Amino acid sequence: MKLSNETLQLLKRHGSVRQFTDKPVTEEQLAAIIEAGQMASTSSNVQAYSVIAVTDQALKSKLAGLAGNQVYIEQCPIFLVWCADLYRLREVAKPHLDGATSYEDSTENLIVATVDVALAAQNAAVAAESLDLGIVYIGGIRNCIAEVSELLGLPDLVYPLFGMCIGYPAGTAGQRPRLPLQAVLHRERYNAETMVEQVKVYDEVTSEYMRERTGGANAAPWSAIMAKRLAEPTRLHMKEFLHGKGFMKQ
Template structure:
């Protein structure tokens, strides 16, 4: 096993950071450059990153994301945005009336590009000794986030990312077994239930071993409860439509 794979397998979400240890400008630029090196569909690079260090703005983002205090406490917060505005701007350099087609495929391309770049950046940050955690709560109130960050049409905030030097050692959370996620040649539903049952046993032991212990639950029960809460963030469709993304 090489160092890169060891780094990937060692990933843990970090929500507590050492105070007064900043991410330097040089380190930030290196992290973003690593993100930019990620694969991108047809070289469109359809993402933008908004870096936030201002305490008041971080506090407001923390509130909008569900009062997640680690947004306030981390020295560097990044908001990763799917961005088709830059593509339209580029097109208008050659034709003032140019309008790129804002289809579901374009939305997917921008979303995937953003996620690929962010994960590259996350690995780069961890290689420099930082810890990260993704903040999907940014999508709780996307209109307010877009207004706060002055995002134009054709740009939407996908998720946030806290970066800082870890001040905690959380347990490594097990993942699903290979048999539950990898299919040979074609999708096989037969192996999924066995993989889930195996993972439930693993996660039950994990929950019981954590600080406090005694949590009587399994992964399948947790995700079933999560998905039974009703449609997740149903407001996103109207927000995206208002931002110019036509999901057709």
């Protein structure tokens, strides 16, 4: 028998929302959502992230354009831009270093900051959904990441990882089937053979899902969709951008 409680049910109901009503998100709701995000685990308590809340319609429109003309950025009441932030650490540590070498620009610290952002954002997403709000993550802000960074005034050692639309859903969010548990959960060591077999099972599920979703126009299995994705050179500018922002120098 599968375990179930209110928290598990909330988590399992998640679906990305891409249509929002014009009902506003209150400042109290925003504060509660971000505070919940702040309680996520953080490596060594560095809390290496910042969040830009965008409500100005003109600015949201510009961001929507830079993210690939995703109109729900314009439609949602609040658009959050989640940023990895090592600038704050560098600045507040300076008075205490006494000339010692500082490694805020190391690759490890980039990983730490990136993980911190993701953990905090997911906490915030669950908090929003607990308030009957809907969310969708927007990785498209990395399409034109330099322009987004300039638009938001991000200093060196800060980069926008993804956006998040928040608002009241207009309609029901759809859910895509996920990989079988056995394809994700390994025991004691990685089991490549089991993983491959479970993906074959998942391919059948996703093929049927795509067939139903597209009215028979597309029945591509997950592995074929992933192959197409890997074959596309996506955001190859990221390495140069991160180096230019002062990351991964060590």
